[in-house]
Amino acid sequence: MKMRTLRQAFYRSIPVLAGYVVLGTGFGILMRDAGYGVLWTAAMSIFIYAGSMQYVGVGLLSGGASVLTAAITTVMVNARHLFYSISMIDTYRDSGKYKPYLIFALTDETYSLLCDGKTPEGTDPELYRFLLSLFNQSYWVAGSVTGSLIGGVLPFSTEGISFSMTALFIAAFTEQWLTAGDHVPALTGVLCTFFCLVLFGREGFLIPAMLLITLVLTLLRKREEGRI
Amino acid sequence: MKTAVLITAMSVTTILLRALPFLLFRRRTPKYVTYLGRVLPPAMIGLLVVYCLKDITPGIRPYGIPELIAAACVVIVQVLKRNSLVSILAGTVIYMVLVQKMF
Numbered sequence: 001m002k003m004r005t006l007r008q009a010f011y012r013s014i015p016v017l018a019g020y021v022v023l024g025t026g027f028g029i030l031m032r033d034a035g036y037g038v039l040w041t042a043a044m045s046i047f048i049y050a051g052s053m054q055y056v057g058v059g060l061l062s063g064g065a066s067v068l069t070a071a072i073t074t075v076m077v078n079a080r081h082l083f084y085s086i087s088m089i090d091t092y093r094d095s096g097k098y099k100p101y102l103i104f105a106l107t108d109e110t111y112s113l114l115c116d117g118k119t120p121e122g123t124d125p126e127l128y129r130f131l132l133s134l135f136n137q138s139y140w141v142a143g144s145v146t147g148s149l150i151g152g153v154l155p156f157s158t159e160g161i162s163f164s165m166t167a168l169f170i171a172a173f174t175e176q177w178l179t180a181g182d183h184v185p186a187l188t189g190v191l192c193t194f195f196c197l198v199l200f201g202r203e204g205f206l207i208p209a210m211l212l213i214t215l216v217l218t219l220l221r222k223r224e225e226g227r228i
Numbered sequence: 229m230k231t232a233v234l235i236t237a238m239s240v241t242t243i244l245l246r247a248l249p250f251l252l253f254r255r256r257t258p259k260y261v262t263y264l265g266r267v268l269p270p271a272m273i274g275l276l277v278v279y280c281l282k283d284i285t286p287g288i289r290p291y292g293i294p295e296l297i298a299a300a301c302v303v304i305v306q307v308l309k310r311n312s313l314v315s316i317l318a319g320t321v322i323y324m325v326l327v328q329k330m331f
Contacts, residue, residue: 074241115269160324166280167319185267189274
Protein backbone atom coordinates (compact mmCIF):
# COMPACT_ATOMS: atom_id res chain seq x y z
CA MET A 1 0.00 0.00 0.00
CA LYS A 2 2.90 2.34 0.72
CA MET A 3 4.31 1.85 -2.78
CA ARG A 4 0.90 2.43 -4.32
CA THR A 5 0.46 5.60 -2.25
CA LEU A 6 3.88 6.81 -3.35
CA ARG A 7 3.16 6.08 -7.02
CA GLN A 8 -0.27 7.70 -6.94
CA ALA A 9 1.05 10.81 -5.15
CA PHE A 10 3.81 11.17 -7.74
CA TYR A 11 1.45 10.53 -10.64
CA ARG A 12 -1.03 13.18 -9.46
CA SER A 13 1.79 15.67 -8.86
CA ILE A 14 3.21 15.53 -12.41
CA PRO A 15 1.17 18.53 -13.69
CA VAL A 16 2.56 20.58 -10.80
CA LEU A 17 6.06 19.29 -11.60
CA ALA A 18 5.97 21.01 -14.99
CA GLY A 19 4.51 24.24 -13.64
CA TYR A 20 6.64 24.53 -10.51
CA VAL A 21 9.92 23.79 -12.23
CA VAL A 22 9.20 26.53 -14.76
CA LEU A 23 7.86 29.10 -12.29
CA GLY A 24 10.54 28.17 -9.75
CA THR A 25 13.26 28.59 -12.36
CA GLY A 26 11.81 32.01 -13.19
CA PHE A 27 12.04 32.95 -9.53
CA GLY A 28 15.63 31.69 -9.31
CA ILE A 29 16.61 33.78 -12.34
CA LEU A 30 15.00 36.87 -10.78
CA MET A 31 16.92 36.33 -7.54
CA ARG A 32 20.15 35.84 -9.45
CA ASP A 33 19.58 39.02 -11.45
CA ALA A 34 18.87 40.89 -8.21
CA GLY A 35 22.26 39.72 -6.90
CA TYR A 36 21.18 37.05 -4.41
CA GLY A 37 22.98 33.71 -4.29
CA VAL A 38 21.57 30.23 -4.45
CA LEU A 39 21.35 29.84 -0.65
CA TRP A 40 18.99 32.81 -0.25
CA THR A 41 16.93 31.51 -3.14
CA ALA A 42 16.71 28.04 -1.61
CA ALA A 43 15.92 29.50 1.83
CA MET A 44 12.94 31.41 0.42
CA SER A 45 11.58 28.41 -1.44
CA ILE A 46 12.00 26.17 1.60
CA PHE A 47 10.73 28.52 4.33
CA ILE A 48 8.24 30.82 2.58
CA TYR A 49 7.03 28.48 -0.20
CA ALA A 50 4.45 30.80 -1.71
CA GLY A 51 4.97 31.44 -5.42
CA SER A 52 3.58 34.90 -6.04
CA MET A 53 4.81 36.14 -2.65
CA GLN A 54 8.36 35.09 -3.47
CA TYR A 55 8.23 36.99 -6.76
CA VAL A 56 7.07 40.06 -4.83
CA GLY A 57 9.68 39.28 -2.17
CA VAL A 58 12.56 39.73 -4.60
CA GLY A 59 11.52 43.38 -4.92
CA LEU A 60 11.17 43.75 -1.16
CA LEU A 61 14.67 42.36 -0.57
CA SER A 62 16.43 44.39 -3.24
CA GLY A 63 14.45 47.52 -2.42
CA GLY A 64 15.47 47.28 1.24
CA ALA A 65 11.92 47.19 2.60
CA SER A 66 11.27 47.34 6.34
CA VAL A 67 10.18 44.24 8.28
CA LEU A 68 6.74 45.78 8.75
CA THR A 69 6.34 46.45 5.03
CA ALA A 70 7.41 42.88 4.29
CA ALA A 71 4.88 41.49 6.77
CA ILE A 72 1.99 43.66 5.55
CA THR A 73 2.76 42.91 1.91
CA THR A 74 2.76 39.20 2.75
CA VAL A 75 -0.67 39.51 4.37
CA MET A 76 -2.02 41.28 1.28
CA VAL A 77 -0.55 38.85 -1.23
CA ASN A 78 -1.25 35.68 0.78
CA ALA A 79 -4.59 36.48 2.42
CA ARG A 80 -6.26 33.92 0.14
CA HIS A 81 -4.52 31.17 2.14
CA LEU A 82 -6.89 31.90 5.03
CA PHE A 83 -9.73 30.77 2.78
CA TYR A 84 -7.91 27.65 1.66
CA SER A 85 -7.19 26.70 5.26
CA ILE A 86 -10.80 27.24 6.34
CA SER A 87 -11.96 24.77 3.74
CA MET A 88 -9.29 22.20 4.69
CA ILE A 89 -10.04 22.09 8.43
CA ASP A 90 -12.12 18.93 8.19
CA THR A 91 -9.95 17.22 5.58
CA TYR A 92 -6.79 17.69 7.68
CA ARG A 93 -8.49 16.99 11.02
CA ASP A 94 -7.01 13.52 11.46
CA SER A 95 -3.70 14.04 9.71
CA GLY A 96 -1.72 13.56 12.93
CA LYS A 97 2.02 13.94 12.58
CA TYR A 98 1.70 15.16 8.99
CA LYS A 99 -0.63 18.01 9.91
CA PRO A 100 1.92 20.81 10.57
CA TYR A 101 3.64 20.21 7.24
CA LEU A 102 0.34 19.84 5.35
CA ILE A 103 -0.78 23.23 6.67
CA PHE A 104 2.59 24.83 5.91
CA ALA A 105 2.67 23.47 2.35
CA LEU A 106 -0.88 24.46 1.33
CA THR A 107 -0.14 26.35 -1.88
CA ASP A 108 -2.70 27.15 -4.62
CA GLU A 109 -1.69 24.08 -6.61
CA THR A 110 -1.52 21.64 -3.71
CA TYR A 111 -4.88 22.98 -2.54
CA SER A 112 -6.44 22.42 -5.95
CA LEU A 113 -5.28 18.78 -5.91
CA LEU A 114 -6.46 18.04 -2.37
CA CYS A 115 -9.44 20.31 -1.73
CA ASP A 116 -12.10 17.82 -2.80
CA GLY A 117 -11.02 15.63 0.12
CA LYS A 118 -10.75 12.56 -2.11
CA THR A 119 -7.72 10.29 -2.31
CA PRO A 120 -7.02 7.53 -4.85
CA GLU A 121 -8.36 4.07 -4.08
CA GLY A 122 -6.08 1.73 -2.16
CA THR A 123 -3.84 4.45 -0.75
CA ASP A 124 -3.17 5.68 2.77
CA PRO A 125 -5.00 9.06 2.69
CA GLU A 126 -2.79 10.86 5.20
CA LEU A 127 0.45 9.61 3.65
CA TYR A 128 -0.88 10.41 0.17
CA ARG A 129 -1.58 14.04 1.11
CA PHE A 130 1.79 14.36 2.80
CA LEU A 131 3.76 12.91 -0.12
CA LEU A 132 1.86 14.97 -2.70
CA SER A 133 2.58 18.15 -0.71
CA LEU A 134 6.21 17.19 -0.28
CA PHE A 135 6.71 16.33 -3.97
CA ASN A 136 5.21 19.66 -4.98
CA GLN A 137 7.53 21.61 -2.72
CA SER A 138 10.56 19.65 -3.88
CA TYR A 139 9.76 20.64 -7.50
CA TRP A 140 9.51 24.26 -6.43
CA VAL A 141 12.82 24.17 -4.55
CA ALA A 142 14.53 22.26 -7.39
CA GLY A 143 13.24 24.78 -9.94
CA SER A 144 14.38 27.82 -7.96
CA VAL A 145 17.84 26.37 -7.34
CA THR A 146 18.17 25.49 -11.03
CA GLY A 147 17.14 28.99 -12.08
CA SER A 148 19.59 30.53 -9.65
CA LEU A 149 22.46 28.35 -10.87
CA ILE A 150 22.02 28.18 -14.63
CA GLY A 151 20.16 31.41 -15.36
CA GLY A 152 18.37 31.75 -18.66
CA VAL A 153 20.33 29.19 -20.69
CA LEU A 154 18.06 26.47 -22.10
CA PRO A 155 18.38 24.54 -25.36
CA PHE A 156 14.72 24.93 -26.40
CA SER A 157 11.98 27.48 -26.06
CA THR A 158 9.74 26.92 -23.07
CA GLU A 159 7.51 29.88 -23.91
CA GLY A 160 3.98 29.07 -22.85
CA ILE A 161 4.84 26.13 -20.60
CA SER A 162 3.53 28.00 -17.57
CA PHE A 163 0.05 27.47 -19.07
CA SER A 164 0.24 24.11 -17.30
CA MET A 165 -0.80 25.95 -14.11
CA THR A 166 -3.86 27.43 -15.81
CA ALA A 167 -4.64 24.03 -17.34
CA LEU A 168 -4.36 22.44 -13.90
CA PHE A 169 -7.02 24.76 -12.49
CA ILE A 170 -9.27 24.37 -15.55
CA ALA A 171 -9.05 20.58 -15.30
CA ALA A 172 -9.83 20.71 -11.56
CA PHE A 173 -12.77 23.01 -12.27
CA THR A 174 -14.13 20.74 -15.01
CA GLU A 175 -13.74 17.61 -12.89
CA GLN A 176 -15.55 19.07 -9.88
CA TRP A 177 -18.26 20.38 -12.23
CA LEU A 178 -18.78 16.85 -13.56
CA THR A 179 -18.99 15.29 -10.11
CA ALA A 180 -20.84 18.01 -8.15
CA GLY A 181 -24.63 18.03 -7.98
CA ASP A 182 -24.71 21.70 -7.01
CA HIS A 183 -23.08 24.12 -9.45
CA VAL A 184 -23.96 27.29 -7.55
CA PRO A 185 -20.66 27.56 -5.59
CA ALA A 186 -18.55 27.09 -8.74
CA LEU A 187 -20.59 29.65 -10.67
CA THR A 188 -20.45 32.05 -7.73
CA GLY A 189 -16.65 31.79 -7.78
CA VAL A 190 -16.31 32.49 -11.49
CA LEU A 191 -18.90 35.27 -11.70
CA CYS A 192 -17.82 37.15 -8.55
CA THR A 193 -14.17 37.01 -9.59
CA PHE A 194 -14.93 38.20 -13.11
CA PHE A 195 -17.09 40.99 -11.72
CA CYS A 196 -14.27 42.14 -9.40
CA LEU A 197 -11.71 41.88 -12.21
CA VAL A 198 -13.77 44.28 -14.30
CA LEU A 199 -14.47 46.55 -11.34
CA PHE A 200 -11.04 46.70 -9.66
CA GLY A 201 -8.64 45.88 -12.50
CA ARG A 202 -6.12 43.06 -12.64
CA GLU A 203 -3.83 44.38 -9.89
CA GLY A 204 -6.20 44.48 -6.94
CA PHE A 205 -9.20 42.26 -7.60
CA LEU A 206 -8.18 39.10 -5.75
CA ILE A 207 -9.03 40.09 -2.17
CA PRO A 208 -12.30 41.88 -3.10
CA ALA A 209 -13.26 38.78 -5.11
CA MET A 210 -12.65 36.49 -2.13
CA LEU A 211 -14.68 38.71 0.16
CA LEU A 212 -17.51 38.96 -2.36
CA ILE A 213 -17.53 35.17 -2.87
CA THR A 214 -17.69 34.62 0.89
CA LEU A 215 -20.47 37.19 1.22
CA VAL A 216 -22.56 35.74 -1.62
CA LEU A 217 -22.12 32.16 -0.37
CA THR A 218 -23.09 33.31 3.14
CA LEU A 219 -26.27 34.93 1.80
CA LEU A 220 -27.05 31.79 -0.21
CA ARG A 221 -26.77 29.73 2.96
CA LYS A 222 -29.34 31.90 4.72
CA ARG A 223 -31.67 31.33 1.79
CA GLU A 224 -30.97 27.59 1.86
CA GLU A 225 -31.86 27.45 5.57
CA GLY A 226 -34.96 29.58 5.07
CA ARG A 227 -36.30 27.03 2.63
CA ILE A 228 -35.75 24.11 5.00
CA MET B 229 21.54 39.94 7.94
CA LYS B 230 18.77 42.24 6.76
CA THR B 231 17.96 39.68 4.07
CA ALA B 232 17.61 36.92 6.65
CA VAL B 233 15.31 39.07 8.80
CA LEU B 234 13.08 39.96 5.83
CA ILE B 235 12.86 36.34 4.66
CA THR B 236 11.97 35.30 8.21
CA ALA B 237 9.24 37.97 8.35
CA MET B 238 7.73 36.75 5.06
CA SER B 239 8.01 33.13 6.16
CA VAL B 240 6.41 33.63 9.58
CA THR B 241 3.58 35.75 8.16
CA THR B 242 2.80 33.16 5.49
CA ILE B 243 2.82 30.35 8.04
CA LEU B 244 0.50 32.33 10.35
CA LEU B 245 -1.98 32.94 7.53
CA ARG B 246 -2.04 29.27 6.63
CA ALA B 247 -2.29 28.09 10.25
CA LEU B 248 -4.69 30.64 11.71
CA PRO B 249 -8.00 28.94 10.80
CA PHE B 250 -6.69 25.61 12.10
CA LEU B 251 -5.70 27.23 15.42
CA LEU B 252 -8.98 29.15 15.78
CA PHE B 253 -11.28 26.20 15.13
CA ARG B 254 -9.29 23.42 16.77
CA ARG B 255 -11.95 22.10 19.12
CA ARG B 256 -15.28 22.49 17.40
CA THR B 257 -15.83 23.82 13.95
CA PRO B 258 -18.84 26.17 13.84
CA LYS B 259 -21.56 25.08 11.38
CA TYR B 260 -21.00 28.21 9.34
CA VAL B 261 -17.31 27.38 8.90
CA THR B 262 -18.17 23.80 7.93
CA TYR B 263 -20.57 25.21 5.35
CA LEU B 264 -17.82 27.48 3.99
CA GLY B 265 -15.48 24.51 3.89
CA ARG B 266 -17.96 22.72 1.65
CA VAL B 267 -18.80 25.53 -0.77
CA LEU B 268 -15.51 27.47 -0.89
CA PRO B 269 -13.33 24.90 -2.74
CA PRO B 270 -15.34 24.91 -6.01
CA ALA B 271 -15.69 28.69 -5.78
CA MET B 272 -11.95 29.14 -5.17
CA ILE B 273 -11.06 26.91 -8.12
CA GLY B 274 -13.34 29.11 -10.21
CA LEU B 275 -11.52 32.15 -8.87
CA LEU B 276 -8.11 30.64 -9.71
CA VAL B 277 -9.23 29.92 -13.29
CA VAL B 278 -10.27 33.55 -13.77
CA TYR B 279 -7.07 34.70 -12.04
CA CYS B 280 -4.88 32.69 -14.42
CA LEU B 281 -6.69 34.13 -17.44
CA LYS B 282 -6.63 37.73 -16.15
CA ASP B 283 -3.85 38.89 -18.48
CA ILE B 284 -5.85 38.16 -21.63
CA THR B 285 -6.37 41.30 -23.70
CA PRO B 286 -9.52 40.83 -25.79
CA GLY B 287 -8.88 44.07 -27.74
CA ILE B 288 -5.23 43.45 -28.64
CA ARG B 289 -3.64 40.73 -30.79
CA PRO B 290 -3.78 37.72 -30.24
CA TYR B 291 -7.10 38.54 -28.52
CA GLY B 292 -6.71 35.68 -26.05
CA ILE B 293 -7.32 33.15 -28.83
CA PRO B 294 -4.46 30.78 -27.79
CA GLU B 295 -5.78 30.74 -24.21
CA LEU B 296 -9.35 30.10 -25.37
CA ILE B 297 -8.39 27.25 -27.69
CA ALA B 298 -6.10 25.62 -25.11
CA ALA B 299 -8.66 26.05 -22.30
CA ALA B 300 -11.41 24.51 -24.47
CA CYS B 301 -9.07 21.62 -25.23
CA VAL B 302 -8.48 20.98 -21.51
CA VAL B 303 -12.23 20.95 -20.84
CA ILE B 304 -13.01 18.63 -23.79
CA VAL B 305 -10.25 16.14 -22.98
CA GLN B 306 -11.22 16.19 -19.29
CA VAL B 307 -14.87 15.46 -20.11
CA LEU B 308 -13.92 12.64 -22.49
CA LYS B 309 -11.04 11.03 -20.57
CA ARG B 310 -11.65 12.12 -16.93
CA ASN B 311 -7.85 12.17 -16.53
CA SER B 312 -6.32 15.46 -15.36
CA LEU B 313 -2.78 14.58 -16.39
CA VAL B 314 -3.82 13.90 -19.99
CA SER B 315 -5.99 17.01 -20.27
CA ILE B 316 -3.37 19.30 -18.70
CA LEU B 317 -0.66 17.91 -20.96
CA ALA B 318 -2.81 18.27 -24.09
CA GLY B 319 -3.80 21.85 -23.24
CA THR B 320 -0.25 22.92 -22.40
CA VAL B 321 1.30 21.41 -25.55
CA ILE B 322 -1.37 23.02 -27.74
CA TYR B 323 -0.84 26.35 -26.00
CA MET B 324 2.95 26.19 -26.47
CA VAL B 325 2.57 25.39 -30.17
CA LEU B 326 0.05 28.21 -30.57
CA VAL B 327 2.13 30.93 -28.90
CA GLN B 328 5.43 29.81 -30.39
CA LYS B 329 4.45 28.98 -33.98
CA MET B 330 1.17 30.68 -34.81
CA PHE B 331 0.61 33.84 -32.75
